[in-house]
Amino acid sequence: MFVKNAWYNAGWDYHFTQSQQNGLKQGKGALVARKIAGERLVLYRKPNGQIVALEDRCVHRQAALSLGVKEGDNIRCMYHGLRFGPDGQCNEIPGQEHIPTKACVRSFPVVERDNWVWVWMGDPARADEALIPFAIGPSHPDWNVKTSQMQVAASYRLEIANLADLTHLAWVHQGTLGGPDLQTRAKFTTIKPTFTATSHSLRTEYVVRDVPISSFMAHLFPPETRFDLWFDITHTVPCTWVLHFRVFLADGKADGEPAGQLIADTWTSQAVTPNDGETVDYYYSWGAARHCEFPGLSELLRDNLDDAFTEDRHVLEAQHVRVREKPDFPTISIIHDNGPSRMLRVLDALLAAEAAGAARPQPLTEAAVA
Ligand code: FES
Numbered sequence: 506m507f508v509k510n511a512w513y514n515a516g517w518d519y520h521f522t523q524s525q526q527n528g529l530k531q532g533k534g535a536l537v538a539r540k541i542a543g544e545r546l547v548l549y550r551k552p553n554g555q556i557v558a559l560e561d562r563c564v565h566r567q568a569a570l571s572l573g574v575k576e577g578d579n580i581r582c583m584y585h586g587l588r589f590g591p592d593g594q595c596n597e598i599p600g601q602e603h604i605p606t607k608a609c610v611r612s613f614p615v616v617e618r619d620n621w622v623w624v625w626m627g628d629p630a631r632a633d634e635a636l637i638p639f640a641i642g643p644s645h646p647d648w649n650v651k652t653s654q655m656q657v658a659a660s661y662r663l664e665i666a667n668l669a670d671l672t673h674l675a676w677v678h679q680g681t682l683g684g685p686d687l688q689t690r691a692k693f694t695t696i697k698p699t700f701t702a703t704s705h706s707l708r709t710e711y712v713v714r715d716v717p718i719s720s721f722m723a724h725l726f727p728p729e730t731r732f733d734l735w736f737d738i739t740h741t742v743p744c745t746w747v748l749h750f751r752v753f754l755a756d757g758k759a760d761g762e763p764a765g766q767l768i769a770d771t772w773t774s775q776a777v778t779p780n781d782g783e784t785v786d787y788y789y790s791w792g793a794a795r796h797c798e799f800p801g802l803s804e805l806l807r808d809n810l811d812d813a814f815t816e817d818r819h820v821l822e823a824q825h826v827r828v829r830e831k832p833d834f835p836t837i838s839i840i841h842d843n844g845p846s847r848m849l850r851v852l853d854a855l856l857a858a859e860a861a862g863a864a865r866p867q868p869l870t871e872a873a874v875a
């Protein structure tokens with residue numbers, strides 16, 4: 506089950522190459538096939554650069570339009586040659602003069618923002634650009650952001666739950682984002698986040714104090730150095746997660762905002778796009794602020810995410826198989842399920858509201874996330 510009246514990420518802008526400007530030539534990657542929230546899409550850029558998203562399913566015999574060719578603003582099905590405009594309307598049937606009005610494939614609203622391509626999967630009349638999640642993209646002048654992506658063979662609900670509980674850094678990510686020592690594990694597993702509802706997002710903040718730096722950066726500092734790690738996370742329902750992650754030299758205080766020297770100031774933006782109930786496309790970035798970066802830091806951050814999300818992928822894919830095998834298996838809850846439970850509750854409320862015919866996603870309230 507997916508929230509349909511929502512923006513879903515279809516990838517980074519550079520996935521949609523604009524290799525053909527003459528309107529006719531078929532370039533590599535001219536037609537991009539995606540599956541988002543259970544719908545098959547074909548996306549392409551028009552010669553003016555705008556991206557078109559159509560259902561990847563010819564209205565004639567359901568051939569894949571993504572196996573067709575782009576012709577200027579149009580796309581042609583290469584089974585029997587029907588041609589469709591960017592609005593999805595068929596505008597040519599070779600060998601037949603009459604074009605029925607219902608010779609039309611579904612088109613989807615598309616917006617490019619922050620170097621991401623967003624597709625509205627619900628009623629086009631309800632597509633509201635104000636609902637596009639906040640993100641920091643690689644073309645942002647103040648941040649040196651690097652991008653990546655991977656596919657994970659797991660339900661998007663498992664991926665969201667994973668992101669909503671970072672205590673797993675202590676266990677899954679000992680060699681990357683977390684650390685191997687027991688003291689650091691203890692700090693991560695006693696996190697007490699604050700949760701705030703902000704419009705269509707759930708914000709989670711906390712500071713992990715007086716710990717060694719994450720394993721992947723350990724070679725950069727003397728081993729005895731201690732740090733305060735400030736996590737400021739915004740999860741926009743259903744599927745986008747951004748983290749402002751700052752590293753300070755430990756200030757020795759027990760609470761309050763970190764006051765030590767700022768060592769790294771970073772943003773990561775992450776979009777979990779469900780293909781269907783079985784797999785997700787995961788688009789993510791990480792990068793440092795230009796005001797305090799050093800050569801190679803942003804690349805190190807991004808490469809570490811590739812490693813860390815591979816660690817997550819192994820856990821989530823194995824978990825997904827087991828949940829599929831025994832969906833009614835009697836599991837237990839622990840204190841660290843707090844974050845994931847809130848997030849999934851908000852998601853379920855959105856699904857229920859949409860099923861009940863709500864006009865548009867309602868802003869979150871404090872009560873909704875309590
Ligand atoms: S299936 Fe597309 S033209 Fe026949």
Ligand SMILES: [Fe+2]
Pocket residue numbers: 667673674677678813814817
């Ligand atoms: Fe993780």
